[in-house]
Amino acid sequence: MPLILLSGYPSSGKTHRARQLLDFFHAKIASNSSLPSPDPRVSRLKAHHIFDQSLGISRDVYRDSRTEKDARAAEYSAVKRLLGKDDMVIVDGLNYIKGFRYQLFCEAKALGTPNCVVSPLHAALKQLALKTPEVHVGTPVSTCREINSRLLGSPETDGGYPEDIFENLVFRYEEPNGMTRWDSPLFTVLYDDDAPPLEPIWEAMVGKEGEVKVVKPNAATVLKPAAESNYLYELDKATQSILTQILEWQKDHPGEGGEITIPDVPAKKIEMPASPLSLPQLQRFRRQFIALNRQHTLSQSRIKDLFVDYLNDNFR
Known part of the structure; x- marks a missing residue:
């Protein structure tokens, strides 16, 4: 209700x-x-x-x-x-x-x-x-x-x-x-x-007396089974590759904030905080993102794009 x-x-x-x-x-x-x-x-x-x-x-x-x-x-x-x-x-x-x-x-x-x-x-x-x-x-x-x-x-x-x-x-x-x-x-x-x-x-x-209030879930909120057999593999692979790039960037920029450009997502940048992020922290964000999207039918081309948005929201 x-x-x-x-x-x-x-x-x-x-x-x-x-x-x-x-x-x-x-x-x-x-x-x-x-x-x-x-x-x-x-x-x-x-x-x-x-x-x-x-x-x-x-x-x-x-x-x-x-x-x-x-x-x-x-x-x-x-x-x-x-x-x-x-x-x-x-x-x-x-x-x-x-x-x-x-x-x-x-x-x-x-x-x-x-x-x-x-x-x-x-x-x-x-x-x-x-x-x-x-x-x-x-x-x-x-x-x-x-x-x-x-x-x-x-x-x-x-x-x-x-x-x-x-x-x-x-x-x-x-x-x-x-x-x-x-x-x-x-x-x-x-x-x-x-x-x-x-x-x-x-x-x-609730609706007026005698009226039944009905809300229909739409495509954005209904979970669908993954259509592609290798979807979970691609989800895991794409998110892990972004984490690897973040860790490599942090090695070259210790204690610095800045922006990271992901090759497959040229229109967006990861906005890094000034304090360094540990591997357990990054892995936690990655697991949360996978858990949220494992049952959605995201196209492979959108996985990295959405993961960049997700990380930026959590880095703020």
Whole structure:
């Protein structure tokens, strides 16, 4: 069933909105059971709330890229574990990287379930938000900073973000855009609104009474068996050759950042970080890429191209 992503600046009110959604979903499911003719689809629904504290993730994980990636992996695993035809999953987190939102969108699409993005807005932006509801406009940083300071000083809350982490997350935030399919439908919530648009979200995710919400997986999210008998061999060979070129480049450029041109991928370059990458690190990226693509029918000509993109995303 539906996947609802909360996205916004740190301390912008996401958890408060997530709890409002959770209470509303529980009430809708309970009220359905009291009807003379309950809708069996709604009766089977269960609502789940995923957030950092429920996964044992502290604010400090956002201080380091490695621990942050581990935190995103934990969130992704929790979504995969809970998402099903009878489950509504509210993912309450920063979800500030558009690539990660796309990854979760693909997971929902592959299961044939709808998804949406809910994003808090500030009251001062109300006029603009009403004119262009499909475009996200971030909550003013000054407001989030003020709220975060109060949370840091309050022992009765989960706590805010340390100031350096807060500023870094704000700087790196990638706003949702309702014109992209993975951020659509996008529901904006004004900072001073009493609640999110609860009924519209329910109808977008579950459907109106008597309506069955059907989402068809498309070619981008349906796993297909490999058509070529030597596909896995070529996948292994192509990725290993790129790792070899990276290791050779690092020998000639110790402790340097730079760009590597792959002969078979002239249009793209691997953007190397300043700190050297060890062989175990590179092999881990390679294994992850192979695991993601072993059941897809990628053409051999695209393997290196996509692997370069994958490495660049993980090197940032």
